Amino acid sequence: MSDVFNSRQIIHVDMDAFYASVEQRDDPSLQGRPVVVGGKPDRRGVVSAASYEARQAGIHSAMPLTEAYRRCPKAVFLPVNGKKYWQVSQEIRDVFLTYTPLVEPISIDEAFLDVTDSIRLFGSASEIAREIKERIKNEINLIASIGVASNKFLAKISSDLEKPNGFVVVNPDRVQEFLDPLSVERIWGVGDKMAERLHGLNIHTICELRQIEQDYLTHIFGTWGNQIYALARGIDDRPVVSEKEAKSIGRETTFDDDLADREVLGTILLELACDIAQSLRKEQMKGKTVTLKVRYSDFRTISRSHTLNKATNLEDIIYQEACQLLQEVSLKQAIRLIGITLHHLIRQDEVQLALFDEPEKKRERLVKVIDSIKEKYGDSSITRARLLH
Structure with missing residues (x-):
């Protein structure tokens, strides 16, 4: 590696059992109990998150809810409250941004931070990471696992080694010994x-x-x-790219078990679309090209894209486009990863809607109303169901 990459200081923060932990935090009666977030066990769908108590029963993300119930009938099954989780994610991200603007969200519950230029203000990378971990616990009442290293690959591995509540620092002079x-x-x-x-x-x-x-x-x-x-040699030269600097915004998820059920995959796409749309609105951005990424069990990766007539930051449009693209993908072989990316980003104030684009204007106004209602009356006041085709 070059000196430039060796000198980087990267932190990877991964929230432990995020959805389930938020639910346990908000309802103390759930603490210590197996919690499954995804929906009712008698309905078609998959596990979005499982508490560590549920994981002890063999339950994991992307598992069919019926199988999760078979393994642990005593588990508490809860619906996905995407808006609430996204708001908590923003609270966590606000903590990150007090230390560096270089924050790259990988999903709603994990992110990379480049703190190379923050050391002079806040101390070493490990000191910054420790402070972030303590602030998440004290201010948001959640637990994060954190890895600190000289690149994204090493930081990601180290954050996962001692879960839950892990904290691992990789010495740049002992990378091979670590790996x-x-x-x-x-x-x-x-x-x-x-x-x-x-x-x-x-x-x-x-x-x-x-x-x-x-x-x-x-x-x-x-x-x-x-x-x-x-x-295998600890070489990873990719930079941390913040959403404000990015030319695209994407989210993806890897399954513990390969999937080939289009309806189940559609449910997962809705979660990804909601996360992307909320991130776009927060940054006051819109995107024009929707790309679906699929990786098969043999690691063959394909993508399908479609460019919209108008840029958007609405989850229903992103979701519908992703579902259409999924119809073009063969599922004769099961897949291990699915993702959505929105490309060709522009600032929201640069988008000019024609006078006869009233339906889209109404949807944008509705999104703003829904956001304001939830801020005033709570996240559960309005929930989003999966759209039907």
């Missing part, structure tokens, strides 16, 4: 299928992977071989 004992599954993108192929080559740890020549990995895995070769 070598870890299983290859810790590398980004190495799911069950990829791990099975690596195990077939007698590669189980990052140390064993590091012994393999780059040309051989490329021959076996294509361009992905180059990536895992670099990651």
Whole structure:
């Protein structure tokens, strides 16, 4: 790595069982009980989040709710309250922004922070991370796991190592010592299928992977071989890009178990669309091109895009476009990741609506009214259901 990348100070913050933890925080009677967020267990749908008590029963995200109920009938099943979780996420993000403007949200419950230029004001990266962790606990009453390292890959791995309530700092002079004992599954993108192929080559740890020549990995895995070769050495040169600087805003989710059910995937797309739309409105931005990303179990990744006539920041439009794009995707093979990205961003005040665009104007006014009602009367006063086609 170059000195530039070695000198970076990156923090990865990952909220522990975020949706379920928010519900347990707001209802003390749920503390210590298995909580499943996703909907009623007798309806079609998947688990959006599970408390650690529920995870002990084998429940995980993207699991069908019926299976979650079979594994733990005593669990408390709650609907997804997207607006509430998003508002809490904004409170957490406000904490981040007091230390650095370079905040890159990966999802509603995790983000990267580049604090390289903040050290002179706030102390070392580990001191900043510790203070962020304590503020989230004291001011928002939630628990975060945090990793600190010289790049995004290492910070992400370290935040996950001691969950829940983890705090891991990777010494830049001991990166290989940190990585070598870890299983290859810790590398980004190495799911069950990829791990099975690596195990077939007698590669189980990052140390064993590091012994393999780059040309051989490329021959076996294509361009992905180059990536895992670099990651096994702790090399990741990607910068942290804040939403204000970004030319696109996207959200994606990786499943614990591969999925091929279009209705279940549609439910997940709605959550992603709501998160993107709320982020756009917060930044007073709109986007014109919707891209759907799908990654199959063999790590083959495809995308489908459609450019709208007018830029938007409305979740129903983003969601409907994503669902249309999903219809173009084959699900003969199950997928392990799905995501939505909005490209070609412009500032909201640059968008000119024609006089006959009254339906969109009404929807934008309705969104503002809904937001103001929830701020005044609480998040549960109005809820969004999945749109029907």
